Structure formats: structure tokens, C-alpha cells
Amino acid sequence: MNKDMTPLLGYRLKLAQHALHRRMEEALKPLGLNPAQYAVLAELNARPDQTNADLAERAFITPQSMQGVLAKLEGLRLVERRQDVRHGRRQLARLTPDGYVKAEAANAEMMRVEEVLEAAVDPDTVQDAVDLMDRLHSAMCKQD
Template structure:
């Protein structure tokens, strides 16, 4: 049976996510960053000394892809890595001084996108919209 996808909630969520991703790409392009790189910078800005696997989960990419993202950020001088003294083979990433400045600039760019997104929701409904997104997320991760 063929079904029109347009009214499906999952399809609508994916459309919105895709449009959001494109806007973030546009906002971050002048800084030479991708959304995945921004996610890493923002995460390390909030919580330094994180392992590859933890960052990958928070950036919605695989640990293998995260290795490439971190390497690129390291080469650009935005991130540095060191061995975890508690776990021999594990490396922890943190921002450099340049990385902090770039993360701050990227946050400003991304907040413009967030403002545009939130403008589509009435201020009185914003909390409800966030709660609905949380419920949808929980429904999808539940066993």
C-alpha cells in the first residue's frame, strides 16, 4: 500500500531537521565549520576533556566519523588531545584558546538560526513545543 508521506509526523520532523541542518551549514560556513564540527566545539566548550565516543554520541555521528572531525579540528588548532591518565589508550579532547574563540563565534551564528526557529512558535507555546520534542525523543529511544 502506498501512503502519502506528507501528513506523517516522522516525515515532518525529518523535513524540519533537514531545513535546520541546512540553515546551520549556511550560518557556520563563514567560520569554516560544519554542523558536526560546531557540535564538538560547543560540547567541549561546555564540558572539556571528553572522549571520542562521548563526543560522537552528542554530535549524532559514529565514533569513526568523530575521529576524522577531531583530527580536522586538531589540525586547525581548535582542539588538542591528551592521553587519559585513568584509561591508558583513551584520549581526551579539549579546546585551545583559538578553539574557545571560534566556539563563541559559532554560538553567535547558531543562535541566529535558533532565533529564527523559535520565531515559528508562539512564545506561550515554546515550552510546550520543547516538551513535545522530548516526548517524541523518549518514545523513539524506549525499548
């Protein structure tokens, strides 16, 4: 049975997510960043001293992949890691001064992407759109 996927809500959501990811890549490329690297910088800008696992969850990648992202950001001197004094095996990441500057520049680019998204929604219904996305997320997280 051939089923046309086009009208399905999940397919449409994935199309929008894919287009958003492409737009993010384009916006971040001049800064020498990709979306996963941006996610790390944004998270550490908001909440310093996070673990690899915490950052991986928020960037939607595996902890193994996050290890590579953090190593790259360390090499660029945007992030530094140190041992957690309360848990000897854990390392905590934080932004360097250059990391803060890069995070702010990347945030400005991402706000322009966000403006494109919001422009696609009637200004009076932006909160309704956010609420819809929250409901969709919750529905997908429920166990049967």
C-alpha cells in the same frame, strides 16, 4: 499501495530536521565549520576533556567519523587531545584558546538559527514545543 508521506508526523519531523541542518550549514560556513565540527566545539566549550566516543554520541555521528572530525579540528588548532592519565588508551579532547574563540563565534551564529526556530512558535508556547520534542524523543527511544 501508494501512501502519501506528507501528512505523517515522522516525515514532517524529518523535513524540519533537514531544513535545520541546512540552515546550520549556511550559518557555519563563513566560520569554516560544519555542524559536526560545531557540535564538538560546543560540547568541549561546555565540558572539556571528553572522549571520542562521548563526542560522537553528542554529535550524532559514529566514533569512526568523529576521529576524522577531531583530526581536522586539531589540524586547525582548535582542539588538542591528550592521554587520559587514569585510562592510558583513552584520549581526552579540549579546546585550544583559538577553539574557545571559534566556539563562541559559532554559538552566536547558532543562537540566530535558534531565534528562527523560536519565531515559528508562539512565545508563550516555546516550552510546550520543547516538551513535545522531548516526548517524541522518549517515544522513539522506548523498547517495544
